Amino acid sequence: MMEIKLVVNEKPYTLNVEPSERLIDALRNRLGLLGTKEGCGEGECGACTVIMDGKTVNSCLVLAAQANGSVITSIEGVGNRRSPHPVQKAFVEVGAVQCGFCTPGMVLSAKNLLDRKSKPSDAEIGIAMSGNLCRCTGYDKILRAVKIAAEEGKE
Amino acid sequence: MKYFQPHSVEDALEIAQTSEAVFLAGGTDLVLHMRTGKVQPSEIIDLGKISVLREIKITDGFLDIGSMATFAELGENELVSQNAYALWQACQTMGSPQIRNQATLGGNLGNCSPAADGLPALLALGAEVHLISREGEEIVPLSTLLSRTPLLEQGTLIRGFRIPLQGLQSGFAKLGRRKALAIARLSVAVAVETNGTRVENVRVALGAVGRRAFVSEALSQELSGQELNEAWLEKGVLEVQRIVREALGTRASAPYKRVAVSGVFREALASIISEGGTQA
Numbered sequence: 001m002m003e004i005k006l007v008v009n010e011k012p013y014t015l016n017v018e019p020s021e022r023l024i025d026a027l028r029n030r031l032g033l034l035g036t037k038e039g040c041g042e043g044e045c046g047a048c049t050v051i052m053d054g055k056t057v058n059s060c061l062v063l064a065a066q067a068n069g070s071v072i073t074s075i076e077g078v079g080n081r082r083s084p085h086p087v088q089k090a091f092v093e094v095g096a097v098q099c100g101f102c103t104p105g106m107v108l109s110a111k112n113l114l115d116r117k118s119k120p121s122d123a124e125i126g127i128a129m130s131g132n133l134c135r136c137t138g139y140d141k142i143l144r145a146v147k148i149a150a151e152e153g154k155e
Numbered sequence: 156m157k158y159f160q161p162h163s164v165e166d167a168l169e170i171a172q173t174s175e176a177v178f179l180a181g182g183t184d185l186v187l188h189m190r191t192g193k194v195q196p197s198e199i200i201d202l203g204k205i206s207v208l209r210e211i212k213i214t215d216g217f218l219d220i221g222s223m224a225t226f227a228e229l230g231e232n233e234l235v236s237q238n239a240y241a242l243w244q245a246c247q248t249m250g251s252p253q254i255r256n257q258a259t260l261g262g263n264l265g266n267c268s269p270a271a272d273g274l275p276a277l278l279a280l281g282a283e284v285h286l287i288s289r290e291g292e293e294i295v296p297l298s299t300l301l302s303r304t305p306l307l308e309q310g311t312l313i314r315g316f317r318i319p320l321q322g323l324q325s326g327f328a329k330l331g332r333r334k335a336l337a338i339a340r341l342s343v344a345v346a347v348e349t350n351g352t353r354v355e356n357v358r359v360a361l362g363a364v365g366r367r368a369f370v371s372e373a374l375s376q377e378l379s380g381q382e383l384n385e386a387w388l389e390k391g392v393l394e395v396q397r398i399v400r401e402a403l404g405t406r407a408s409a410p411y412k413r414v415a416v417s418g419v420f421r422e423a424l425a426s427i428i429s430e431g432g433t434q435a
Binding site: 002018019020022041042043044046049052055056057058060061062063065066068069109127128130131132 | 156157158160179182183186187189190199201203204227250251252253254256257334336
């Protein structure tokens with residue numbers, strides 16, 4: 001076991017983790033943050049996306065130890081039922097959520113794009129969302145939701 | 156398993172010398188290989204906290220790239236887009252945004268997949284690799300390094316890459332099953348030194364054709380010292396098809412790749428030919 005320090009959703013934590021333990025395991029099993037989903041477990045689907053030090057990563061391909069000293073945002077740190085993030089609001093309005101398994105990762109990729117770029121082009125939205133797979137909606141509504149969230153942010 | 160997180164290259168080499176440790180770069184390959192049991196290291200040396208390994212700068216006529224520079228950092232860097240366009244292009248399309256944020260150029264070489272996206276571009280640009288161990292340092296052409304087995308001795312760290320600033324025009328293209336996240340089925344990088352409408356020197360590197368990426372010396376000889384025109388391009392297409400045919404022999408993918416490479420080759424050259432204003 002080894003000790004790591006990290007900040008998750010603005011709360012500091014000191015955790016004892018196994019060296020081979022992945023960030024997704026630490027988030028789900030040690031911190032009980034079950035919003036981060038494991039889909040493929042090999043970096044293809046993006047369901048496990050979290051924001052680490054301002055950048056999206058697949059938490060299934062990052063060791064918890066690598067996140068030592070990092071600042072992490074998981075879906076639990078992005079809005080809530082009473083006050084959803086503009087991306088979450090737009091996802092609901094447009095109907096971009098079906099089974100919902102990919103949604104946390106999708107929302108984090110979109111949020112990270114809008115944090116970096118308030119007026120993204122359609123192409124930039126496409127690239128930012130290209131690491132997140134959805135097997136239900138066919139992407140059209142998801143991309144539309146991101147666009148709406150971006151437009152709301154401009155006002 | 157023991158886990159080390161050194162803050163300097165010296166400390167990393169010290170630990171590596173006294174152990175059977177593996178170096179961990181971004182981890183997008185290694186973490187997965189550990190999970191599937193393909194790699195079972197007893198000790199890991201995480202290079203992620205050694206900030207000097209992330210630097211991208213110009214030094215003494217070279218573009219110097221630290222081994223821990225990520226694909227995202229390279230793909231957003233103006234020094235890279237201006238001086239190593241093929242590499243910059245490769246960094247735009249590798250993996251997905253999440254993978255590019257984590258994966259490093261040094262890890263791409265260390266893992267050395269046949270389909271590694273960074274290697275053909277580095278080869279075409281004539282990159283050298285800076286290796287360092289407790290025994291000393293070595294600057295070795297990437298093409299030479301890729302002919303070694305094993306690629307690296309135990310305890311040898313990829314310190315970084317240096318690309319000579321020769322004003323080459325370069326381009327990269329790959330063929331995957333979809334745009335994002337696809338492992339390259341075939342990739343081509345081309346770098347040319349032009350003089351007016353004449354191609355003085357050419358380097359063509361191929362990825363996912365055989366065990367490791369390689370530069371074709373035969374193609375360089377056939378295509379250098381000639382006018383850049385349509386005939387040159389068509390000759391290049393025929394030659395690159397021949398190279399792929401010879402490299403793949405009777406492999407199952409050969410009939411497909413030896414035809415497909417012509418399109419990928421043309422695409423890799425697209426930026427060069429339009430930049431040079433030459434109609435081809």
